[in-house]
Amino acid sequence: MEIIFASSNQNKAKEIQAALPKEFIIKTLLDLDFHEEIPETADTFAGNALLKAQFVAEKWNLPCFSDDSGLEIEALNNEPGVYSARYAGTQRNDDENMNLVLEKLQNETNRKACFKTVIALIIDGKTLLFEGKVDGTIRHDKIGNHGFGYDPIFEPEGLGKSFAEMDIEEKSNYSHRKRAVDQMVKYLILNTY
Numbered sequence: 001m002e003i004i005f006a007s008s009n010q011n012k013a014k015e016i017q018a019a020l021p022k023e024f025i026i027k028t029l030l031d032l033d034f035h036e037e038i039p040e041t042a043d044t045f046a047g048n049a050l051l052k053a054q055f056v057a058e059k060w061n062l063p064c065f066s067d068d069s070g071l072e073i074e075a076l077n078n079e080p081g082v083y084s085a086r087y088a089g090t091q092r093n094d095d096e097n098m099n100l101v102l103e104k105l106q107n108e109t110n111r112k113a114c115f116k117t118v119i120a121l122i123i124d125g126k127t128l129l130f131e132g133k134v135d136g137t138i139r140h141d142k143i144g145n146h147g148f149g150y151d152p153i154f155e156p157e158g159l160g161k162s163f164a165e166m167d168i169e170e171k172s173n174y175s176h177r178k179r180a181v182d183q184m185v186k187y188l189i190l191n192t193y
């Protein structure tokens with residue numbers, strides 16, 4: 001089946017397509033020739049995931065899902081959280097976002113953090129939420145070329161390497177996004193889509 005992913009983040013789309021069984025083909029907002037930003041004005045991942053999925057469901061009336069995700073850092077009162085994409089400014093720059101995190105944590109010994117994803121799925125008039133989380137720590141420097149966002153500074157618990165040192169397949173063994181996608185897939189299969 002074809003399902004719309006209410007996002008224009010191609011990195012997320014690649015990770016999600018890789019996590020889906022072959023019967024599911026995802027199309028992004030770019031495939032729909034939609035190049036605007038959907039407003040994300042809620043202050044929770046679930047709230048923003050719902051806003052994105054509802055926007056698409058209303059506009060195109062197709063089965064769709066969205067992913068709202070971000071990094072929560074314990075010593076920063078769970079910042080950047082829902083502001084992860086634009087933490088260092090409105091122009092959304094991964095490198096500047098990471099620099100700001102490293103600067104704020106410069107003298108901090110508590111490096112605990114987690115990535116969270118909430119997926120909102122809208123299908124056949126039903127709305128469902130699925131969550132995924134991975135615990136880890138923030139490194140003192142950036143390392144690795146894979147992935148996107150904060151991957152070069154995040155090490156999943158106990159692994160001794162960053163998400164950016166892993167290819168998509170390896171990241172998927174630990175990823176918050178894969179954990180949420182797996183639950184959505186289970187739902188879709190159980191409900192015979």
Ligand code: ITT
Nearest residue numbers: 007008009067068069070071084085148149150151
């Ligand atoms: P869409 O809203 O179009 O889906 P986005 O990039 O704006 O794309 P979010 O609003 O959910 O997505 O912001 C998530 C930000 O959190 C993202 O831009 C990254 O900076 C960070 N992030 C989320 N998942 C990540 C991951 O797996 N690895 C690294 N950084 C991640």
